[in-house]
Amino acid sequence: MFENMIVLSNEIHAFIKSKYDEGFNYLLDITAIDYSDYVTQQEEDFALVYILRHESFKNHIVIKTYLHELEIETISDIFKGANWLEREVYDQYGISFKNHPNLRRVLNHKEFVGHPLRKSYPITKGQILHETDDLIDEMNHRLLSKDLVCKTENGLFTECSKDLMFLNLGPSHPASHGTIRTYVALDGETVEAAVSEIGYLHRGFEKSCENHTYNQIIPYTDRLNYCSAISNNIAFVKTVEEMLGVTLSERAQAIRVMLLELSRIEDHVVCLAAVLVDMGGLTNYWYMYNPREDIYDLLSKLTGARLTNSYMRVGGMANDLYEGFEEDLKAVIKKIQHGVEQTLALIKHNRIFHDRTQNVGVISAEDALNYAMTGPNLRATGVAFDMRKDSPYYGYENYEFDVVVGSVGDVYDRVMVRFAEIDESIKIITQVMENLPEGDVNVKDASVTLPDKEAVYGTIEGAMNQFKLIYEGVKVPVGEHYSAVEATNGELGFFIVSDGSGTPYKVKVKAPSFTAMSAYPEIIEGSQLADAILTLGSLNIIAGEMDR
């Protein structure tokens, strides 16, 4: 269920506030559209899009406003999560936000000139960065908000009102889980102030989408959350299929559910393995990583690749399950259960584990919602939001499983929610495999899916059909659409604008890690440095999806 509405740009703040009071208190995404090359003339060249979800989590609204001037009121006073989202719009499109507390680039580097997602920016025009940002301004801003006064001299802090030590965590650091940089001000071991810098893995996914056909984009989606590639594939093709108005066969839906859950397990085991290593429990890493290797074996037998599977296609998937898949899957699930059992035996009643994780890195339910955190991180705070229950797709309503919630929102809850979700996912996979419907996995529609190889080589229609679909892509009707699935890290959404051709006009990813990361500095302020490391691991920030 969703609604689209158009609002005047000078009324946007008041309008969103009124919607917030009506219960639309969860900000999914903010993005802009550059209409200057669009197929039909629009009111203005730029438009902003706000996507809000209702507190019941059942429906969302898409609010659009055309911009006459490239400036608009910020909504970061209503939603904390809007802070970084607005910075991204500023960075990528050059639209500024009045009264924004810290309007600066977030994904691109500080020496970057121009705004890459504008249609006028050439896609291959790279710009070299010579010197990394010292983050002095941002840190100073943060320190002042904590009543800490420092002088700055040649990129260093001097004469602070408290004896502070400044330290960079990352971007190349074993505990930074990829390429995340957090600059902290320490008093002893306590983090007094923190600022995070992201964008080190900004690979231009959204710009690359604009010059590839829909099916060519699937390999790019693999590399968003590379720990669970297939769920990204599914989130993307689901959005495209909804725009096309295609209904999948029951078998394809069931296989997608099964693979979504398998990806969830695949991602959770690596997150848990890593967070336990950060804690010093290296043994668990072997226990958890070995079943992941077994999942790799299964997936490479099915899709041909270990990590980046690219298994989905618009209208179905690359191929059906192979003969004997079910037995292989059962064996893999046994190994996963064994790995989880062994790990839990080591940590479940382990005093060190409890002391290190309980009441550490706490975020309240209210803050988590305001920051638009999602998935296991949100559920750990006690909010039972799960797309699979709240707006089911692919027949999730027919499977029996529980939504796992925590109560405190600390590292312990986040870790334990993930352990329990592995069990729930296994339940779903078992149910799917028990009643796997027969039939085709691909939609029989010549304008969407490729013809059989026999037809391609044997008939002129088949050859033409294949040629047109490969060269021109699947033609998606003109329109704008947002759709999401419950991926491993939470609601993973795609907002696609189509101009009717085989290439999307614009793609925006609503990435769960992005919003989680924007909450991170606030979570770790006041806690110990070692706990900050654990907190980052337990949030499962995947840089590929966060930076895109």
Added chain:
Amino acid sequence: MELSNPSLPNDIAITTKLDEAIGWARESSLWPMIFGTACCAIEFMSVAASKYDISRFGAEVVRFSPRQADLLIVSGTVTYKQGPILKQIYDQMSEPKWVISMGACACSGGFYDNYTTMQGIDQIIPVDLYVGGCPPRPEALLDALLTLQKDLRTNKYNPNRHENFKGLLDNV
């Protein structure tokens, strides 16, 4: 010279060239520094885990401190924003040092031919071995490691081989 020959008696003296003795010692005592940024870093985790087990080849002392490492494995996409960081880490490693570029992105930018992705790390630092694949299988990285070890044993690497290298971030 075959120093590892177990049939040699204990009190024997061996005459060899110093370079060869050093090459033999280096072969199995590489300390890798992982510059892991993206998907390839996840595959590196597999290389280090039990199934592929990099420690079989004497290179499991993975350190994130460049000053203690002599083998830089760049696994994953390097963006322009990441460039100065990579350069700094490479510069902090003491000689002699070797660089493996793991995966299509590190080798050439991969399929990210766009405004933000560096089109190969060899634009800023010299690379000794390239491993293709997106991501490469763990066996591919192990093969690169074995190739490097073989080359170290035979002293293939001239210490001055990168003398004339000039990257985008040099002299700025």
